Amino acid sequence: MTRSALPTLTLAELARRLGARLVGDAERPVRGLATLREAGPDQVAFLANRAYLKELPDTRAAAVLLHPQHGEACPVDRLELDNPYLGYAAASRLFDPLAGREPAGIHPSAVVDPSATLGERVEVGANAVIEAGVSVGDDVVIGPGSVVGADTVIGDGTRLHANVTLYHAVVIGARCILHSGCVIGADGFGFAHDGSRWHKIAQLGGVVLGDDVEVGSGSSIDRGALGDTLIGDDVKIDSQVQIAHNVQVGDHSALAGCVGIAGSTQVGRHCLLGGGVGLAGHLTICDGVQVTGMSLVTNSIHEPGVYSSGTGAMANAQWRKNAVRFKQLDDIAKRLARLEKGRDA
Known part of the structure; x- marks a missing residue:
């Protein structure tokens, strides 16, 4: 426009x-x-x-x-x-040029399985694919080149921009926005090792996105190994974010670019994760936690507040000196303990 x-x-x-x-x-x-x-x-x-x-x-x-x-x-x-x-x-x-425009209907080059159910005023772009058993609500836009896997459900008013991929048995809530290149429902990173090689663990769960969720371009949300990966209502996910299998993200939380969340971690409601934050697996992050950019979280957080890790940027020469001192911290701590023990004697 x-x-x-x-x-x-x-x-x-x-x-x-x-x-x-x-x-x-x-x-x-x-x-x-x-x-x-x-x-x-x-x-x-x-x-x-x-x-x-x-x-x-x-x-x-x-x-x-x-x-x-x-x-x-x-x-x-x-x-x-x-x-x-x-x-x-x-x-x-x-003033959004995409708002209020009339749906363009189903493009002749789109492939829609006869068993799929489409609501009113649905738009399906060129070369999009909708597989068997899919249910699409009213006022949904499925952009060009997007793929909606079998038995997936899409709620009313949701928009898939071009080249979005939804794997099978994914549930997308109402009024969601999924940006180009995001992938919802790919296999989680699950393998068993026998001492010499890896054996794949079939990922049997799904992904459920609540209402009013936005997922940025190039982000991935993996399906659960057994239960579902769960993203709550009004969660905002930036570009290049990786959410692993069986992660849970609570309502109204926001994840900035390049966040990575390992498997089975639970993030509470109203949490803010800055750019590049990494969460290790099997953690619990309570409601109301803010983690500043580029921090690595390896333990659960049970009290709301602002958390950080890592060191700020500095001149390389100073960083190299500090890196040597980091290795000496344990010896320094032991020497200090001996000195304090002698002083208290």
Whole structure:
């Protein structure tokens, strides 16, 4: 959709939909969003981070979404909200070019098994494949080249972008978004070793995604070995994330890019895992835990809070000196213990 085809709203209508207080021309038309620096006279900008206050005086936007405390400094019309970032999120959906478009139906090159059940207003893109026993809800979009394996269930309003792969017997909730290249339901990493070679363990479980889940491009969620891998409602998963078999992720948790979770680990509700975080297998992470980027977690966490591991970047010469000292820590600790014992004698 070209920019000229984007929906046009008046500031009054936008304020009503966002629940914002409008200060300015109610009839001014706007047709999109942009940054403070780049917005033109028919676009709305937003200010949610004080670091960008310096750009506010020079903005050319039609209006700015901002907190009331910054209203007097705004040189253009404004939409005041206590949480401008949340307002920006809502506004972005109003101007989303994919929203509100009519479904294109089933492309002639798509392959849909006769036993599959498709709901109302379903779109199936070019060269997509829907296998036997699949159940697809209403208002579902299955992008070009996507594959939906046998006996899979897809809830209402879910969108599969191009080249998404759902293996057999996967359950996807309502209003989910699965981005290109993600794979849901591949075999978990399960093998038994007899002393000389590996023997595959058939992965007999499935994957269940709750409602309102988003999975980024190139991410993988493996099926369970016996029971299912479970992803709760409103979980947000970034790109290049690996979730192993029988992992459970609680409602409203968010996983940033390149997170890796080993098998059978349970992550609680409202948890935040920063980019590159690794969780070892068979752990329990309680509700309300935040793990900062590039941390490795090897033990269960039973108290909510912020957790970190590793060392920050430093000059290589300093790191090399510290690496030598790391190896000496055990000897230093023993010597210190002997000194303290002698002092207390």
